[in-house]
Amino acid sequence: MEEICDVCGLPLDEKNVSRCRLCGRKFHMKWSVDAQIQNCGQVWFDKASSGMAFACNICVAENPELSELIIDT
Numbered sequence: 863m864e865e866i867c868d869v870c871g872l873p874l875d876e877k878n879v880s881r882c883r884l885c886g887r888k889f890h891m892k893w894s895v896d897a898q899i900q901n902c903g904q905v906w907f908d909k910a911s912s913g914m915a916f917a918c919n920i921c922v923a924e925n926p927e928l929s930e931l932i933i934d935t
């Protein structure tokens with residue numbers, strides 16, 4: 863069964879996908895430079911775990927404080 867990005871509703875491939883730390887949705891995250899997709903989430907610095915975490919664009923929109931922690935990729 864084909865998996866669907868929970869942010870944009872388009873099919874996911876096996877490689878360019880991440881899971882949101884906050885809501886658990888799967889979404890498009892570009893891992894290879896030549897992938898023809900748009901990122902549907904962001905990388906941010908999670909202070910609680912002192913590491914990088916992923917958040918889907920839905921959670922970024924709902925949690926304005928996240929925007930200060932987003933790491934530009």
Ligand SMILES: [Zn+2]
Nearest residue numbers: 867870890902
């Ligand atoms: Zn997507």
Ligand SMILES: [Zn+2]
Nearest residue numbers: 882885918921
């Ligand atoms: Zn999310």
